[in-house]
Amino acid sequence: MNRQYNHELKLDRALQHLERLKPEVERWLGRHPYFVVSNFDPQRGEHSVWIEPEGEPPAELSLIVGDCLHNLRSALDSLAYDLARVYQGEPLDPEVASKSEFPIYIEPKDFKKDRKRKIGATDPSSQIAIERLQPYNEWNHFRAFMALTGMRAHPEAYHPLWLLQNLSNIDKHRERHLTLFGPEQVLFGGHNADIADPLVRDATSIKGRAKILSYRPVDPSGEVHVHFGFGLNVAFKEGPPAFGEPVDRVLWRIYAFINREVLPALTSYLT
């Protein structure tokens, strides 16, 4: 235990929760908590297949997500604390200790305002490294990424740290992350059928129901065969900042960002 820093322990704990999430999601989805319904539009001569959820995912999933977010956020705060402890020596001034926090800002002016209060006791070089990690510096990178995927209007909001900041605050103070599931991959095929896959598969959560595919016969007098399969996942409920994003993917993205970007940039200041 003593060899590990607190932030490492917290990250391990977050990982435990994250790994627990997957089987719980699979268990719930294994119960097929949805209906597959088919409609026929006589005017267009088109059949469509829809999926309708039976209800919301179990609260257990939201609670696991909450625990995971708590440990991810807490890992960053523990890291900031350890950075101050190493630079200042122990014991830390109680005032410094009580205000220590890993800053996450989407506006440079907000970072400037709170830098001294939250990380002022750490090595000045580590403060620069933390500043570089701020979501506003990653704006261009994420704008390019989101432009490629062609989905979002506010790319900076999808920075992993900003997602963590918001999701963690929502989880702590307000409502549980109510989650719905969205159809992801859809595989389909058939005979004598012109099949259309109408959705951009961006894991948008289902609101009431979601269309899987539609088809119309090529030869109206012939027999039509259509077969299809689809993958499901649990997604964040509608509303910022992770609307429609599969929960496990968002959490993995945050976890990976901390491990691959945050820790390598700061670990040297812990020695």
Add this chain to the structure above:
Amino acid sequence: MTNQHNHDLRLERAWEHLQRLEAESRGWLKPRPYRVYAELDAERRTKIIKVEIFRQPPAELGLLIGDCLHNMRSALDNLVYDLAIAHRGVPLSKSIAKKSQFPIFKDRDQFLDKGMDQIRGIHPDAKTIIKGLQPYHRGEKFAYHRLWMLRELSNSDKHRLLHPTLLRPQPVIAAFADDIDISDITLALGPVENGAEIARHPFSGEAEAEEGMNPHFTFGVGFRQGSPLPILPDDILNTLDVVSVLRWIHGNITKKVLPPLVPYLTRIPIVRVSQEYSLLPRKG
């Protein structure tokens, strides 16, 4: 389960973590990761009993404590949010939604200044109840208030350190030999470090005979004391183990905080009838 309020779910989750913590603590203590031994001070005819700790409690315990605290604290914050929704309806204004939090203050003026803002969206009577639950009513003994303990522990866990846990000997007086007067036994309560003295008492017989006779102690898992750990009263840290402290806080929320506030979670629809209405056909 889906019809439950968020705070209920959080409290259940906290309870699950607490039970796991209890089981893990017991599991760690079962193989006795410590040894009690005695040192004799022949000159002063005093027997000093010490403890050697072979293994510190696993990090898992500290992480479970953190998860439990997080869920208890969130339960309170979720409760205020739900109270605001019940009073104001959805959607809540951004300002209320953002500031909504269960206030816990040791100072009355601070509560009136900041705390009231955190519960701005809830029913006035619920505000009065929350005001009555504040630690500042205990005066200088605010630190003994269970909500204050929750606040301190939770803040400490979130922003600073885990709560490293250490052994804490339970004072089992009966385990000492019969010929020792109880008033002569000095017990060191509270968390102990490796090699710490846990008791001492005078002896009258032969030193060799004393060497093989050590009293039995039972141990629990306690919060470690000292900066920058939470400011909890010494007598709480010395007499209660981690599970007991957390149970105590959990019990306080379920028995003292929730019951008076739960009625304000129900939104009662008010129907205004502005014209004569009857299910029966009008006469004439």
